[in-house]
Amino acid sequence: MRYDCIIVGGGIAGLQAAIQLGRYKHKILVIDSDSGRSNLCRAYHNILGWPDGISGEELRAIGEIQALDLGVEFIRDRVEQIYKENDTFRLFTQEKQTFTADHLLLATGVMDRLPPFPEIYPCLGISVYICPDCDGYEVMNKRTIVLGSGNVGANMALTLKYWTDDLVYINLELKKIDENLKEQLQQKKIEVIEENVEKIVAVGSEFKGVRLAGGDVVNGERGFVALGGNHVKSELAVQLGVEIMDNKHIPVHPRTKMTNVEKVWAAGDVVAHSEQVTIAMGDGSQAAIWIHKSIMKKKRK
Structure with a gap:
């Protein structure tokens, strides 16, 4: 099945983008392994509207329900390979599934290195x-x-x-x-x-x-x-020829959030910026707006 956009990563940035794109009524798929850093945080305290804190798990659950109600599809799987053929992105997963899309948003995040206790x-x-x-x-x-x-x-x-x-x-x-x-x-x-x-x-x-x-x-x-040495999950970006920095983060256009590769966007902690939930939300929403513009441009042709 072909999608207007596939979002790789269902953390905070990926979910916010999915909600925005769902409101545009595009055909959107989120592929998420359910193993991101936001699953580990038991309480975020610096988010507008949640003065007593909200866990990453609860925030994600609320966001996923919101996106599902807008028609966004979700798959629990891990993308292992992506390549671009003409104007089509082909994604291959750990569970041997294959998906295609016209646009791609990488919201793969970062995983912190934690002590073994x-x-x-x-x-x-x-x-x-x-x-x-x-x-x-x-x-x-x-x-x-x-x-x-x-x-x-x-x-x-x-x-x-x-x-x-x-x-x-x-x-x-x-x-x-x-x-x-x-x-x-x-x-x-x-x-x-x-x-x-x-x-x-x-x-x-x-x-x-x-x-x-x-x-x-x-x-x-x-x-x-x-401890340092956090894992920036930009390996899929490298497969597509996306530019990455020495610290493995992805630089994006400050306005559109698109990478140096046409029709590939990045948002959230994998991008080169301060790693904040609120910034990830903004990234996801902003990327989605420009993905929408690109989808509409393609449909008018």
């Missing part, structure tokens, strides 16, 4: 955070433990000093910290612990601290993860 997952977005722009406010005046790696974690600890003076930086992977950062940490009176962590201490969604490999427990009210 299962206790951390119920805490994400509630008492353990990743993005200081999203959630620095949540650690205000609270004892906060930064679970980081080398310079990345050091920089996070220094950033969070804006919100709280009670900070501990645990260099989880024992990677080297540059001398100038060590000096800044010392000047800001941020405690640095160079020791492996045995376990995250948590009660349900409430982070309580960590137990070090030597047995000592470091107590905390909030946690922040800063």
